[in-house]
Amino acid sequence: MEHETSLSDTGPDSGPHSGRDSDESRSLLASVIARLDRPVVLVGMMGVGKSSLGRRLAAQLGVGFVDADEEIEKAARMPIPEIFATYGEAFFRNGERRVIARLMGVNEGHIDGLNLPPASTARSEVKVIATGGGAFVNDATRALILERGLAVWLDAELDTLVERTARKGNRPLLNSGDPREILGRLKTAREPFYAQAPIKVMSGNMPHAKTLAHLLASIDAWLSAQA
Secondary structure, eight states: OOEEEOOOSOOTTOSTTHHHHHHHHHHHHHHHHHHOOSOEEEEOOTTSOHHHHHHHHHHHHTOEEEEHHHHHHHHHTSOHHHHHHHHOHHHHHHHHHHHHHHHTTOOGGGTTTOOOOOGGGOOOOOEEEEOOTTGGGSHHHHHHHHHHSEEEEEEOOHHHHHHHHTTOSOOGGGTTSOHHHHHHHHHHHHHHHHTTSSEEEEOOSSOHHHHHHHHHHHHHHHHHHHO
């Protein structure tokens, strides 16, 4: 069951009961830290804020943060736009799949057929992983994340995505036409895949602290439902 969180105008640090809310926030965080036993994997469109929110979430949880795109660039020894231009998207997706598997503690020999070892023997650890926008669309990558991690779909309105992606010029999929049209098409095509994540949180134009608070609450609710 997907746990979806929508954001209101009130947050944990606002209003006359902020002291009580602060105590509740600390209790919620402690609850999540005590029960979380797998990587939290952030999925969603480019520009939704997976890396920036992921770093803050990892700091709150006291665990490591990894940006999968950065790890891919390290492994390939070239930036992602150059990978796309030189080898094409299929090559990139294959490398992306292998890097994410490694980050989640799955031996490379188990990747291609997704012949995963029992969960109890997986070399995984609690961490936060931010993935590229197309990673969760790949069937093998998505199955791996759903089996070994806690997938969180960060979503945002199209206008927000257009504004955020315009700040960076390293988006190879946006270089072949009108960025708004491309983003809209990609968003529509990818949403059925993103929707398979058990948690969804909206990431709008608001303080990261508010989005993070709702994300932690959603993780806590998911953990409680699994108990």
